[in-house]
Amino acid sequence: MGGFSTTLIGLNGPLEPKGREALGEALGTFLLVLLTVGSAANAALSPRLGPQAFGYDALALGSGLGVLVGVLCARPLSEAHLNPAVTLALALRGLFPWGKVFPYLLGQFLGGFLGALGTYLAYREGLLQGVPNASPGPDLLPGGGASPWVGGGPGRLSPQARSTVPMSSNFSRMTIFR
Template sequence: MQDSLTLQLVGEFIGTLVLILLGDGVVAAVSLKKSKAEGAGWIAIALGWGLAVTLGIYCSAFLSPAHLNPAVTLGMAIAGVFPWSSVIPYIIAQTLGAIVGAAIVWLNYYPHWQETDDPAAILGVFATGPAIRNYFFNFLSEFIGTFVLVFALLAFTRGKFTQGLNPIVVGLLITAIGFSLGGTTGYAINPARDLGPRIAHQILPIANKGKSDWSYSWVPVLGPLAGGAVAAFAYLLIP
């Protein structure tokens, strides 16, 4: 049992690392100066994150359930399809994977940080931030986006998807959330996705970086956890 859990944690670490490497990577490509993709815009970012989720799942699903998201892990536990004893270990593995993935993004774009003189753009590569800072509505946006994510994932378990197609459908779900709901906060919808790279931003010697905006950091952690939990409770109400 312990060996099985260890392999699952390795899967969550790897999957979340790939998720952040490709997800934060597309933001870096669009945001950093002298990148060949500079200015490609929101469509590139939303599509890139959808692909990042799909490929993160494919890279880890042979080892673990490929949650790659503490809000998903919590929601699955509340819904009774995941053991509570594994929740904290999963969250730790996911967060560590996110930190390492963000660090690799920093290395991949190393010359471009020096060329980018906008600290907000640099932070935006790693962590989300609101278009309009209003903590209540920022929290609500993260709550709604994650509710949709977790409820849909639980609904998918009742569908007829084959194992091979499920990651693609989940990637499309993330892309749809990004297009439709993500313009308010940058749609973290995943505590590890925001917290891990924000920690990396804090500790790495990134050229031209500013503060890591810890005053906002609770929103993309607690909002998704709350949204995922309520989605699971709502799912349990369905016969």
Template sequence: MTAFTAELIGTMFLILLGNGVVANVVLKGTKGHDSGWIVITTGWALSVFAGVVIAAPYSGAHLNPAVTLGLAIAGKFAWDQVGLFIIAQLLGAMLGAFLVWLLYKPHLDITDNPLLQLATFSTGPAIRHPFSNLFSEILGTFVLIFVIFYFTGPEMGDEKTPIGMGSLGAIPVAFLVWAIGLSLGGTTGYAINPARDLGPRIIHTLLPMKNKCHSDWKYAWVPVIGPVLGAGLAALLYLLLKA
């Protein structure tokens, strides 16, 4: 398996299981309906675990443009590979969202709240305030990237596992994402990953659904720009402290 394929498939599983748990909780008629935030954050943590296990040996398991950019800014990943990884992550996120739609289509059809339908694809703020929402995404992603840098010390990665979340081990990364979701995720739904939000939002725009609303493109810049800024700040602080 190539690094491109690993990022695509790993991100697909990340979104399939991550957005899948959201669908299970918020859509009508599911076995997990209304089971709450703890179920969602736990499901997302385990989805990261699954994606990392799949992709780690081949790509390092970035699964997130913010991780790819943060590693590149810190000098730990080649810039000429950044675009390729981000394309794979975006395509994987789109494919994962399509599979969630396919699986939960009967429940999407009977869910008469279009915002709950949208929630199974992309994130949205609990209180709409652009600056606060952007700060939430910056801070959540900053924590993700900065802690990743210190999981295994300055020289993380080895000859067997390419640089990325996979070089840390799937379990620590899953716990980190779980902690971010539990502690910081209640404001915006903690996208902390541009591909995780943008890819499924595109799919929501394209797919037919009963009671479907707009895809909230006015908000879509927040879960893209926020993680990029958070990753950049984490990488720059890491380099400053390392010097």
């Protein structure tokens, strides 16, 4: 028994390297988006999905595993950038040939769109009914904390949120600029 082969057969024979790489980026990005956005939809819709549904812990785990699965599936076929920003940044720095940028971007956009479409189709019914965890109110935050927009709408913070903003900005100044 031989090892894993990355030779892909197209309609007219083996795929060219650029086609193979675009396919690898599309496959990896599809899996990454499908699993990460699917985990987010599962967490957001968890009250409606029932007690057996998973929450925000599964979102973190599902997102991490989505990245891992996407990279592992794309790596035999391409460099597994899975993100147009990574591809463009590497090309701008001269670490990636510009001749490969378009096939990579095409694969990434196609894979991302198909992953989002797959997630939408999987969670369509729940999404059309509305996301129960997205409305401002006392049940929005984990632990039953109050929403920062209670009483004022977006842009007008509650007293709890106003008292937190100076502390967080002071903390970021202490840690980033020292």
